[in-house]
Amino acid sequence: MLKNEVLQIALYSGEIMLKSGAETYRVEDIIDRMCKSKELHEVSSFVTPTGLFVSDNKTRESTSIIKRVKNRKIDLDKISQVNNFARSFVKSEIPYEEAMNKLKKIDNTPKFHPALTLILIGLAAAFFTLLSGGKPLDFIATFFVSIISIIVFWSIDRLSDTQFLSTTASAAVISLCSVISSKIGLVTSFDMIIVGAVMPLVPGVALTNGIRDLISGDIISGISRVFEAVMIAVSIAVGVGLVLGFWTGVLGGSLI
Amino acid sequence: MIFKQFLFSFISTVGFSVFFNAPRSSVPYAGFTGGFGWIAYYILKSAGYIAPLASLAGAIVVGTLGELFARIDKKPVTAFVVPGIIPLVPGYGLYLTMIGLLNNDYTSAIQIGNETILTGGAIAMGIIIVSSMAKIFKSQKIVALNSIKK
Numbered sequence: 001m002l003k004n005e006v007l008q009i010a011l012y013s014g015e016i017m018l019k020s021g022a023e024t025y026r027v028e029d030i031i032d033r034m035c036k037s038k039e040l041h042e043v044s045s046f047v048t049p050t051g052l053f054v055s056d057n058k059t060r061e062s063t064s065i066i067k068r069v070k071n072r073k074i075d076l077d078k079i080s081q082v083n084n085f086a087r088s089f090v091k092s093e094i095p096y097e098e099a100m101n102k103l104k105k106i107d108n109t110p111k112f113h114p115a116l117t118l119i120l121i122g123l124a125a126a127f128f129t130l131l132s133g134g135k136p137l138d139f140i141a142t143f144f145v146s147i148i149s150i151i152v153f154w155s156i157d158r159l160s161d162t163q164f165l166s167t168t169a170s171a172a173v174i175s176l177c178s179v180i181s182s183k184i185g186l187v188t189s190f191d192m193i194i195v196g197a198v199m200p201l202v203p204g205v206a207l208t209n210g211i212r213d214l215i216s217g218d219i220i221s222g223i224s225r226v227f228e229a230v231m232i233a234v235s236i237a238v239g240v241g242l243v244l245g246f247w248t249g250v251l252g253g254s255l256i
Numbered sequence: 257m258i259f260k261q262f263l264f265s266f267i268s269t270v271g272f273s274v275f276f277n278a279p280r281s282s283v284p285y286a287g288f289t290g291g292f293g294w295i296a297y298y299i300l301k302s303a304g305y306i307a308p309l310a311s312l313a314g315a316i317v318v319g320t321l322g323e324l325f326a327r328i329d330k331k332p333v334t335a336f337v338v339p340g341i342i343p344l345v346p347g348y349g350l351y352l353t354m355i356g357l358l359n360n361d362y363t364s365a366i367q368i369g370n371e372t373i374l375t376g377g378a379i380a381m382g383i384i385i386v387s388s389m390a391k392i393f394k395s396q397k398i399v400a401l402n403s404i405k406k
Binding site (some may be wrong): 021022023026074075076077078079080081083084111112116117120121122123124125127128130131132191194195196198199200202204205207208211212215216233236237240241244245248 | 271272277294330334338339357384
């Protein structure tokens, strides 16, 4: 197998993992191991959340490839499939075309059915409301509010690349629906609904992965991931806060 | 009571693992990871310990179960840990911080916000402690095996 082909395969594997939200060290580790197994010992890889660099420095005609990654969405199934692919690639000889076809197939793996995802994410948010101390009526309200908010999130996400816009809009929809449902007397307090329904938007994973990157020494990835998490948290707060502020300031409602 | 808490966090984690498109076979394992992590948090929290400490214990349980299930199910640890930490994420703390800021009540905003940030750090630390311990054990095992072979 040619040097360039190995680099291409390793880069594509790394790209899929990075797009699916894998940790930086895991992506670098996979690329290094795939290259080393095919006798490329001088390969270095540098991975940040927005792009990958792979370079072979052995001979005079050293090669380097760069790949820009625009949007990231957590997809654990792809991470695990690429992990398995890399393991079999290291152990055995897989021809270039076959490897690229396998990776393309992994890249296009279908997700769970959207309706099933919506129902389960509604249930997850609703049970989170109960965990935080909500009442049964809050449970029912959270189920519907979070489904509406995820539909809003998905439809804006399709139109625009900036994640912050869809997050803010979705958070605003959540607090609007919660305020309305408490205003018409469906539930007594709306804070539990907001807490539960906001959970699918909260950047818990980005924050944890960022701190992990920082501690393991990937400073650039760590800082950018932590800051991304902070920005998402701020956009949630802006979305929820705008509606609540309008409600207390203009319509004279109370927050408790 | 504890069984109810376990059931709630189990279903919650299963929902989130479908949202994150986890591999089909690892969805129930992820549910157990999140459920037991939450139980550890809940027991310590209701025994009167502070939230960051309880979250640290919960995250250690999540990390340990993640390493265990990764070996049983042959999937990367992330597939279990990412949904598993979701119940521990301090969503209510974030919400109360924001409400404090909206009400110009900066004392409670700083107080709760501080605890929320510490909780977030504690969750990450718990995961990191377990994964670095697992790495050390693995490398020690390889060293031991090599010395036996020689």
